[in-house]
Amino acid sequence: xxxxxxxxxxxxxxxxxxxxxxxxxxxxxxxxxxxxxxxxxxxxxxxxxxxxxxxxxxxxxxxxxxxxxxxxxxxxxxxxxxxxxxxxxxxxxxxxxxxxxxxxxxxxxxxxxxxxxxxxxxxxxxxxxxxxxxxxxxxxxxxxxxxxxxxxxxxxxxxxxxxxxxxxxxxxxxxxxxxxxxxxxxxxxxxxxxxxxxxxxxxxxxxxxxxxxxxxxxxxxxxxxxxxxxxxxxxxxxxxxxxxxxxxxxxxxxxxxxxxxxxxxxxxxxxxxxxxxxxxxxxxxxxxxxxxxxxxxxxxxxxxxxxxxxxxxxxxxxxxxxxxxxxxxxxxxxxxxxxxxxxxxxxxxxxxxxxxxxxxxxxxxxxxxxxxxxxxxxxxxxxxxxxxxxxxxxxxxxxxxxxxxxxxxxxxxxxxxxxxxxxxxxxxxxxxxxxxxx
Amino acid sequence: xxxxxxxxxxxxxxxxxxxxxxxxxxxxxxxxxxxxxxxxxxxxxxxxxxxxxxxxxxxxxxxxxxxxxxxxxxxxxxxxxxxxxxxxxxxxxxxxxxxxxxxxxxxxxxxxxxxxxxxxxxxxxxxxxxxxxxxxxxxxxxxxxxxxxxxxxxxxxxxxxxxxxxxxxxxxxxxxxxxxxxxxxxxxxxxxxxxxxxxxxxxxxxxxxxxxxxxxxxxxxxxxxxxxxxxxxxxxxxxxxxxxxxxxxxxxxx
Numbered sequence: 001x002x003x004x005x006x007x008x009x010x011x012x013x014x015x016x017x018x019x020x021x022x023x024x025x026x027x028x029x030x031x032x033x034x035x036x037x038x039x040x041x042x043x044x045x046x047x048x049x050x051x052x053x054x055x056x057x058x059x060x061x062x063x064x065x066x067x068x069x070x071x072x073x074x075x076x077x078x079x080x081x082x083x084x085x086x087x088x089x090x091x092x093x094x095x096x097x098x099x100x101x102x103x104x105x106x107x108x109x110x111x112x113x114x115x116x117x118x119x120x121x122x123x124x125x126x127x128x129x130x131x132x133x134x135x136x137x138x139x140x141x142x143x144x145x146x147x148x149x150x151x152x153x154x155x156x157x158x159x160x161x162x163x164x165x166x167x168x169x170x171x172x173x174x175x176x177x178x179x180x181x182x183x184x185x186x187x188x189x190x191x192x193x194x195x196x197x198x199x200x201x202x203x204x205x206x207x208x209x210x211x212x213x214x215x216x217x218x219x220x221x222x223x224x225x226x227x228x229x230x231x232x233x234x235x236x237x238x239x240x241x242x243x244x245x246x247x248x249x250x251x252x253x254x255x256x257x258x259x260x261x262x263x264x265x266x267x268x269x270x271x272x273x274x275x276x277x278x279x280x281x282x283x284x285x286x287x288x289x290x291x292x293x294x295x296x297x298x299x300x301x302x303x304x305x306x307x308x309x310x311x312x313x314x315x316x317x318x319x320x321x322x323x324x325x326x327x328x329x330x331x332x333x334x335x336x337x338x339x340x341x342x343x344x345x346x347x348x349x350x351x352x353x354x355x356x357x358x359x360x361x362x363x364x365x366x367x368x369x370x371x372x373x374x375x376x377x378x379x380x381x382x383x384x385x386x387x388x389x390x391x392x393x394x395x396x397x398x399x400x401x402x403x404x405x406x407x408x409x410x411x412x413x414x415x416x417x418x419x420x421x422x423x424x425x426x427x428x429x430x431x432x433x434x435x436x437x438x
Numbered sequence: 439x440x441x442x443x444x445x446x447x448x449x450x451x452x453x454x455x456x457x458x459x460x461x462x463x464x465x466x467x468x469x470x471x472x473x474x475x476x477x478x479x480x481x482x483x484x485x486x487x488x489x490x491x492x493x494x495x496x497x498x499x500x501x502x503x504x505x506x507x508x509x510x511x512x513x514x515x516x517x518x519x520x521x522x523x524x525x526x527x528x529x530x531x532x533x534x535x536x537x538x539x540x541x542x543x544x545x546x547x548x549x550x551x552x553x554x555x556x557x558x559x560x561x562x563x564x565x566x567x568x569x570x571x572x573x574x575x576x577x578x579x580x581x582x583x584x585x586x587x588x589x590x591x592x593x594x595x596x597x598x599x600x601x602x603x604x605x606x607x608x609x610x611x612x613x614x615x616x617x618x619x620x621x622x623x624x625x626x627x628x629x630x631x632x633x634x635x636x637x638x639x640x641x642x643x644x645x646x647x648x649x650x651x652x653x654x655x656x657x658x659x660x661x662x663x664x665x666x667x668x669x670x671x672x673x674x675x676x677x678x679x680x681x682x683x684x685x686x687x688x689x690x691x692x
Contacts, residue, residue, distance in 0.1 A: 382489065387526045388536070390486050391596065392514035392544035401539065405530025405579075 009037055011061035012144060012181065022123050028131045032146035042140050051325040051357045052267060052296045057239065062181035062211055065150065069095040072174055076100065078205050079170045081231070083419040086165030087112060089153050092172045093210065094182025096151050100170065109161025109194065115152035115185060126154075129187050129217075139269070141241040145183045145215040152185035153216070155198075157224075159191040166197040166229075166419075171214060173235050175206030186216030190224035190252075197227040199419075202242075202262060204235035209264075215243040220252035222276065227255050229414055233426060234262035236291070243269045250276030250305065257414050258285035259423050260295050261430040267296040272310065274302060274336075280309035286410040287315075288403075288430045289322035289354070296325040303331065303366070307338040315410040316347040317403055318354035319431055329361040330373065336366040343373040348380065348406055350399070350431070400428055439464050439501060439635050440485075440604055446495035447477075447484050454480045456660030457496070462604070465632040469646055469671060470639045472657035473679045478639045479523055481657070482608035485637075486520035487513050500604065514540075515547035517603030521593040521610050528580035533592070534562065536580050537599055544600065561599060569595040569625040587618035594625040605629070606637045611645035623648030643675035656682045 013033065020026055041058060042049040066072075069092045079090065079100065089112050090100035096114035103112055119126060133146070153169050171184065190196050202212070212234070220226055226246075234240050240263045246254050260266060272281045287295045301310045316324040324347065332339045347356040358375040380402050388398035407427055414420035440462040447455040454477045462468050472478050484491045485498065487510035498505040505513060528536070541561075542552040553561065562576070569591055581589050590610050597605055607626070611619055626636065626649050638649055646654070646668065654670040655662045656679070664670065664682050674682065 381526070384526050384528055386486075386488050386510060387522065387528070388540070389510035390488075390514055390520055390522075391536075391540035391600065392511050392547070393540055394511050394543060395509070397539070397543065398511075401531060401536070402528070405528065408530045 007061045008041065008058050011063075012148065013037065020119070022119075024127055024131060025119070025123065029147045032143045033148070036140055036143040036147060039140050039143070048139070048298060048327070051323070052265075052294065057265075060179070063178045064148070064181065066093040066095070066174075066176040066180045066182075068176070069093040069174065070097060072097070074100055074172060074174060074205050079172060079201065079203050081168065081199060081201065081419060082422050083416040084166050084168045084199050086167060088168040088170060089114065090170040090172065091151060091184060092174050093176060093180050094151060094171075094184045094212070097172070100172070107161075107163055107165065109158040110163045110167070110196070111156040111158070112167065113154045115154050115187075116150060118154050141213050142215055142243055145185060145213050145243070148183040149185040149215075150183070153188070155186070155188040155196070157190045157194040157196045160193045161191075162195045164195070164197060166199045168199050168201060170201045170203060171212065173202070173204050173208055173210050173212060173238050175208050176210070179209045179211070181211040181213070183213040186214065188216065188218045188226075190218070190220050190226055192222045192224065194221075195225040198229070200228065200230040202232045202234045202240065204233065204238065204262065206235070207237060208235050209237040209239070210235075211239045211241075213241045216245070218244065218246045218254070220246065220248045220254060220279075222249045223251040224249070225253045227415070228257070229419070229423075230256070230258045231423065231426070232258070232260045232262050232266060232268070234266065236262070236264060238263045240266040242267065244271070246270075246272045246281065248272070248274050248276055248279035248281065250278060252276055252279045254281045255413070256281070256283045256285070257411060258283070258297070259411065259427060260285065260287035260297070261426060263293065263295070265294045267298070269298045270300065272299070272301045273304065274308035274310060275304045277305040278307045279305055281311075282413075283310070283312040283314070284410045284413060285314045286317070286407040286427060287324055288317045288319075288407070288427050289324055290319045290431060291322065292320065293322045295322075297327070299326075299328045301330045301341065302333060303336040303339040303341060304333045305336060308336060309340040310342070312343045313410055314345045315407045316345070316356055316358075317350060317407065317431065318347070318356050319350040321351075321353040323354070324356040326356075326358045326375070327361075328359070328373070328375075330363070330371065332364045332366045332369050332371065334365040337368050339366060339369045339371070341369070341371040341373075345375040346406070347375075347377045348403065349377060350380070350403075400431065403431060404428055440637075441499040442496070443499075444496040445484070445493065445498060447480055448492040448494055449480060449490060453494070454660055455484070458657070458661050460655065460662060462635045462637060464603070464635055466653065467630065467636040467638060467649065467651045469651040469654045470637060470657050471641070471643070471654060471671065471674060474641065476657045477660045478641070478657055479608055482520055482523075482606045482637075482639055485606055486510060486518065511543065512547070514600075515544045519597050519600055519602030519605045521590075521597060521605065521607045523608040523610075523612060525581050525589040525593055527582045527584075529582050531580050533578055533580050534576050537596060541600060565595065565598040568598040568628045570621070571595050586613040587615070590614060590618065590622055591625070594622055598625065598629060603633065604635050604637070606639065608639050609641060610638075611640055611642060619645060620648055643671040646671045658682060
């Protein structure tokens with residue numbers, strides 16, 4: 001650990017751990033914190049952090065919790081999403097918020113609980129979940145998350161249950177007296193033949209510069225299906241580290257859509273493990289950046305089962321003096337014969353000052369594999385802009401029409417339609433001068 | 439309606455138009471013919487307002503205003519339409535959506551009420567009588583995967599919906615077989631109107647068998663070197679462009 005990371009680490013170390021007194025939990029938290037302190041923050045010499053420097057973060061310090069979070073008054077309108085009116089699990093600054101949540105009358109077969117409550121009531125069943133990864137080498141923020149998470153989402157779908165109404169999991173960053181660093185975890189288990197739709201929603205109430213660290217593990221048992229829409233619309237000053245791990249057993253299927261528009265610095269690590277035969281993953285995502293935002297998406301897909309499939313389509317739009325990073329890596333392991341792996345990442349620079357770094361990577365150690373990957377960074381085509389303008393569309397309308405079309409392939413599969421249109425509108429509204437949209 | 443006076447235009451530092459003058463009145467159809475490299479497409483692009491065309495001398499007046507001062511979308515709203523020689527493909531932008539957005543943007547700029555989707559569909563049905571396009575093409579992305587003929591018919595269909603006052607057709611006949619050529623010409627003829635003028639830019643006389651112009655102009659080396667009636671096109675076809683150069687040695691050399 002270098003001296004430079006001291007303020008950040010000290011503020012984390014000073015964070016009083018959530019009271020527990022549970023031996024195994026205390027130990028695993030202490031180990032994880034020790035691992036973080038030993039490694040410090042990742043730096044750009046680390047290949048996975050090459051384009052995302054955390055120097056500015058090293059100098060900051062945070063308080064460990066917002067004492068008022070659980071009881072803060074939040075206008076429900078700030079988290080409402082069209083087409084999402086089923087059960088809701090809401091956290092404000094990392095702490096469960098009962099008033100914003102809707103956990104009564106859960107559909108049969110769906111179990112949703114805040115993690116802190118489950119730990120307080122009956123910790124033993126969580127022992128495996130909370131300690132199984134402690135021994136693995138993990139990145140700094142995952143370690144920090146294991147050490148400091150106070151709360152989170154605990155979701156289970158019983159075998160065969162088909163849960164169609166989306167479960168709204170809200171992480172709201174709300175104004176507080178000082179910047180807060182909050183860490184939350186999630187465990188989502190979808191049992192055999194079951195189906196779940198989740199909308200993971202990072203939203204903001206008021207200005208703040210909090211640090212949010214959310215790590216969620218999804219386990220899809222045999223023939224389970226997960227539809228996940230992740231809308232990241234955090235406060236402009238916020239720092240976000242997210243990690244989503246998906247483990248798929250045979251015939252399991254995950255369809256992910258990710259929209260990234262918020263935060264000053266936002267990093268999302270996605271790890272998809274296609275362990276079971278015939279498991280498959282579709283990942284789609286789009287980011288739109290303005291001002292001086294920095295967004296970094298890291299997508300690592302591992303094909304291990306036979307006849308597995310992954311199809312990934314990601315789009316990035318960068319304006320102003322922003323920087324977008326996409327790292328998509330697919331590994332087809334030995335024995336994963338018959339894998340089909342497709343990855344496309346296209347990016348659009350809307351200004352001279354914006355920068356996008358994209359690194360697709362493909363590693364194949366199996367036979368009969370179909371794989372393709374490609375990445376581009378370009379600008380709006382002047383010929384197309386002129387064509388649209390020559391038909392009467394004002395220049396800005398024409399630009400927005402093209403940006404929307406560019407991202408449509410990534411968000412076109414979002415269901416229901418009202419939610420897709422909302423995502424579309426969020427994305428366009430985030431880019432400057434979009435008010436002329438016809 | 440349109441008055442081009444002594445127009446000089448540079449593209450990438452090279453002078454392409456060298457003193458072109460032309461006057462077009464409402465209801466007239468003017469054909470601009472000429473060999474490759476004469477500046478035909480430059481004329482179309484500079485009238486529609488494409489970037490990269492530097493006017494160094496001369497003027498273009500349209501309905502009494504300085505056309506060159508207007509942005510491309512302002513020209514469109516004022517009634518100028520360019521049918522592109524190479525219509526672009528726009529993946530992800532629905533043909534019908536785009537056309538309605540364009541029409542409503544023009545109407546908004548002219549302080550006319552915008553059309554709702556029901557009114558627009560009605561208009562599309564009516565205009566499909568002018569230029570047949572399969573509903574499948576209407577619902578696809580703009581020009582994406584269209585054949586050459588379908589792209590050109592889509593241009594004429596757009597023109598029918600947008601109802602411009604001045605339509606410039608830039609080599610709309612290029613790459614068309616005879617059937618497609620006839621269809622395009624029929625579409626254009628259906629839109630001929632005492633209030634609407636056409637400038638038909640073409641390399642070959644063939645199109646003018648079907649769209650019979652009121653005037654034919656020969657553009658060579660950046661200026662109009664010969665003007666006449668519809669029969670001039672036939673003479674050109676018979677004798678070739680060298681014939682015009684031979685008749686106007688001083689101008690052709692200038």
